Amino acid sequence: MSSTPRPRTTTREPAELTRRLSAWLSTRLPGARAVAATVPASNGMSSETLLFDIDHPRPPVRSCALRLAADPAAYTVFPTYDMARQYRTTRLVAEYTDVPVPRTLWLEEDPAPLGAPFFVMERVQGRVPPDVMPYTYEGSWLHAATDAERAALEADTVSVLARIHDQVPAERAAFLGLPGRGSALRRHVAAQRAYYAWVVAEHEPSPLIERGFAWLAEHWPPTADAAADTDDTVLTWGDARIGNIVYDGFTPAAVLDWELAALGPRELDLGWLVYLHRFFQDLTVSSGQRGLPDLLRRDRVEERYARLTGHIPRAMDFHTLYAALRHAVVMLRVAYRRIHFGEVPAPADPDALIMHRAALEAMIDGRYW
Numbered sequence: 001m002s003s004t005p006r007p008r009t010t011t012r013e014p015a016e017l018t019r020r021l022s023a024w025l026s027t028r029l030p031g032a033r034a035v036a037a038t039v040p041a042s043n044g045m046s047s048e049t050l051l052f053d054i055d056h057p058r059p060p061v062r063s064c065a066l067r068l069a070a071d072p073a074a075y076t077v078f079p080t081y082d083m084a085r086q087y088r089t090t091r092l093v094a095e096y097t098d099v100p101v102p103r104t105l106w107l108e109e110d111p112a113p114l115g116a117p118f119f120v121m122e123r124v125q126g127r128v129p130p131d132v133m134p135y136t137y138e139g140s141w142l143h144a145a146t147d148a149e150r151a152a153l154e155a156d157t158v159s160v161l162a163r164i165h166d167q168v169p170a171e172r173a174a175f176l177g178l179p180g181r182g183s184a185l186r187r188h189v190a191a192q193r194a195y196y197a198w199v200v201a202e203h204e205p206s207p208l209i210e211r212g213f214a215w216l217a218e219h220w221p222p223t224a225d226a227a228a229d230t231d232d233t234v235l236t237w238g239d240a241r242i243g244n245i246v247y248d249g250f251t252p253a254a255v256l257d258w259e260l261a262a263l264g265p266r267e268l269d270l271g272w273l274v275y276l277h278r279f280f281q282d283l284t285v286s287s288g289q290r291g292l293p294d295l296l297r298r299d300r301v302e303e304r305y306a307r308l309t310g311h312i313p314r315a316m317d318f319h320t321l322y323a324a325l326r327h328a329v330v331m332l333r334v335a336y337r338r339i340h341f342g343e344v345p346a347p348a349d350p351d352a353l354i355m356h357r358a359a360l361e362a363m364i365d366g367r368y369w
């Protein structure tokens with residue numbers, strides 16, 4: 001990861017995008033122009049984000065962030081991009097919780113103005129722990145912080161999850177329910193299997209990912225299905241990780257990236273929070289640095305979450321493995337995209353494309369934790 005450039009994500013031209021954005025903006029706010037457009041330096045491989053300012057005497061906000069569905073002509077990470085769903089989720093969280101989310105300004109579902117649907121929100125000042133170079137490496141602001149500062153960031157981040165889960169009424173999030181039958185977890189896993197089938201439709205299947213799905217079926221949490229209709233099905237953020245939070249100092253100022261939000265058990269977010277840190281941590285250790293081994297430790301996250309919510313996390317072996325498996329499917333798709341764009345050759349073994357292959361194998365074999 002350190003020696004490779006950022007994966008190619010777009011076939012669009014920023015200057016052209018800005019010109020078209022200005023034309024669109026003047027239809028929503030007469031006389032307004034989009035200026036100073038930039039692409040954020042790090043984070044995100046799926047939708048596209050454009051940061052810009054509004055040039056107008058009385059704009060609703062001056063600094064904006066625009067989230068644009070992936071270019072359907074490119075080799076997208078996900079099969080569909082539902083911007084209305086993300087926009088609605090952001091507003092739901094703003095309405096019912098004290099979790100900070102960016103103020104949403106406009107949703108444009110017509111693909112004509114910019115080539116794909118998009119929405120515009122307030123741009124929140126602060127800093128995001130980067131994915132490239134990962135925040136676990138020496139040189140990142142989070143690595144340079146003190147233990148106490150990182151502990152504060154961790155505590156507030158777990159609290160963000162607790163508040164999303166506890167404060168949004170699940171019935172208001174019904175539009176995030178997944179199709180199919182059975183509990184929310186059954187549907188969630190079924191959707192991931194369908195996503196995996198789409199990723200490998202024109203490729204060799206991945207033996208490791210298939211072993212992972214088989215492991216989930218064999219180790220299905222006994223209470224997961226019974227819990228389907230209780231308080232244990234909540235709005236889950238989805239891409240619940242510190243790389244999707246803008247921090248003001250070490251305090252969350254905006255929770256971003258609601259693309260993977262879904263109804264499901266709370267442990268979906270807890271498993272993802274813990275494992276996605278481990279993904280960067282393991283990568284850092286394998287390249288010879290110490291990383292941040294004390295950040296987001298599974299036992300501490302579980303304990304703090306239980307204290308905040310009264311819900312003791314269950315089946316966390318299952319949910320951390322499920323997080324690593326979901327991440328493997330995304331990684332495989334991202335790797336196939338790089339192969340598609342000719343950036344890397346295709347290996348004989350598809351599992352060689354999964355960067356955290358060893359971790360996932362160790363989890364399946366029960367020797368990771």
Ligand SMILES: Nc1ncnc2c1ncn2[C@@H]1O[C@H](COP(=O)(O)OP(=O)(O)O)[C@@H](O)[C@H]1O
Nearest residue numbers: 040043044045049065102122123124128256257
């Ligand atoms: N509302 C916002 N305010 C400030 N920065 C933002 C905002 N939305 C996005 N960004 C910047 O864009 C990056 C990518 O945004 P994100 O929502 O995580 O999309 P994705 O990861 O799907 O590309 C963030 O890490 C952040 O730097």
Ligand SMILES: [Mg+2]
Nearest residue numbers: 043044244257
């Ligand atoms: Mg993101």
